[in-house]
Amino acid sequence: MERVLVTGLGVVSPVGLNVPDFWKNLCQGKSGVTRVTRFDTTGFDSEIAAELKGFTPENYMDKKDAKRTDPFVQYAIAACTEAMEDAKLDLESIDKERVGVVIGTGIGGIITFETQHAALLKKGPSRVSPFFIPMMIGDMAAGQVSMRFLAKGPNFATVSACASGAHAIGEAFRLLQKGDADIIIAGGTEATIAPMAMAGFCSMKALSTRNDEPEKASRPFDKERDGFVIGEGAGMVILETMTHALSRGAHVYAEILGYGATADAFHLTAPAPDGEGAARAMKLALEESGLPPESVQYINAHGTSTPLNDKLETLAVKTAFGEHAKSLVLASTKSMTGHLLGAAGGIEFAACVLSIRDSIIPPTINYEFPDAECDLDCAPNVAKKREVRVALTNSLGFGGHNVTLATKKFEG
Structure with a gap:
């Protein structure tokens, strides 16, 4: 391959x-x-x-x-x-x-x-x-x-x-x-x-x-x-x-290592209540990449700002990563860009690649009132300077579509 x-x-x-x-x-x-x-x-x-x-x-x-x-x-x-x-x-x-x-x-x-x-x-x-x-x-x-x-x-x-x-x-x-x-x-x-x-x-x-x-x-x-x-x-x-x-001597930003794609098979627009489909997509991307969950520093969240999505995506990350979920950053650039729907996966993958390049994680802005059901580190309001060697991006769509892409710093 x-x-x-x-x-x-x-x-x-x-x-x-x-x-x-x-x-x-x-x-x-x-x-x-x-x-x-x-x-x-x-x-x-x-x-x-x-x-x-x-x-x-x-x-x-x-x-x-x-x-x-x-x-x-x-x-x-x-x-x-x-x-x-x-x-x-x-x-x-x-x-x-x-x-x-x-x-x-x-x-x-x-x-x-x-x-x-x-x-x-x-x-x-x-x-x-x-x-x-x-x-x-x-x-x-x-x-x-x-x-x-x-x-x-x-x-x-x-x-x-x-x-x-x-x-x-x-x-x-x-x-x-x-x-x-x-x-x-x-x-x-x-x-x-x-x-x-x-x-x-x-x-x-x-x-x-x-x-x-x-x-x-x-x-x-x-x-x-x-x-x-x-x-x-x-x-x-x-x-x-x-x-x-x-x-051809190309400049390389990063390497894609894994791709997880699943379905909720649950509802036209609502995510599955346990976040199982999203968790499985993350697990599949990690399995293909051959990397342990502990290797991930940053997840660009689907993070839509809807009551259901953010709660269930947080749960899905906890399911997929266990205790390591508390150590990674689950942040949403949609707080700034809005939701680009079908284009979201493209710009958010680009954000992951740039985060790996520059060792910086963009913030989740407008974070004022903590939610006990969304209790992971979302890089609230200020970007985080942190080495990012492995990043994931989640994209979840109406119809129960779940996609996770895993990318890593290229090391030859």
Whole structure:
């Protein structure tokens, strides 16, 4: 089996439109949550979101293409462009048939769906754009990225709600392990700050309604948490077989060692009451990595700021790690970025890799009121300087999907 290395990172997020800004603002504990500016939120229970501020699609494509591309694809192209540049891949010298693309999204082109549905109702079926379907379907981020970089290897999308981005990285890891590709561009992307999506989540009572204090609304593990905050963006990584990466002298961020994927088989939206599925995903990732639980310093939590998730994820970590759970850090970057849904696994995996590089763990901000059921170290409010040799990231999705990725400092 091939070993798999991380050689490039790309991020567009509510706290930074590139990796350096994203990482700096995470470590400084800056919130990207504000009141929604995209549309009138009158009548919505939740009026806050973590929007991308200042994103310009024309920086990555011409105006004509931008008009024919849903934001979820625009974000993917932007993040993949940064990741490819970071990896310093020479497109002229690599075998493009050995370059794959695996990109997850939870919902796909819902903004396009809304605008085209409005056109149908107001003007009739003849006014629906011929680009409606190719703009909306969830595989199009992977498809467009493959066209952009002429990647002709394995190419597909993963759709597993909030686990989509992590599933994409995990499946890319599997393909590379088996030798089905040399390089895979992988991650997640999402653009759901739109009336229909917001209304749906509001109806579920899933979102925070702390509208008067947007920057304090996302508060994972805090006793006063009342729901998640929708975010948007994309997080991408360049994964390579060790053979290929070392042969070209690539800079290596870290090594992926394990991938655990399980199902709760319990409920449409609620996690299993004992956290069993999430615990099993963590155990599987550790077993594959060949590392003992005691080797883990940091878990980037799914940590959504919902009453159920944070309590049950804490329980799952205790189940998977036993006494060592008290010694590691279980922190949530969603306290700053909001919940990027299908893109969350991508940006949070990137945060783990950067944590390993810099020996710093971003904080869980807005932690004010301790919850006895969320009693592990969440790096409250201030980043922790600590050597991180092994990090996990958890992504849990509606439908009972659980994914854990284990990554380690590369030591040759």
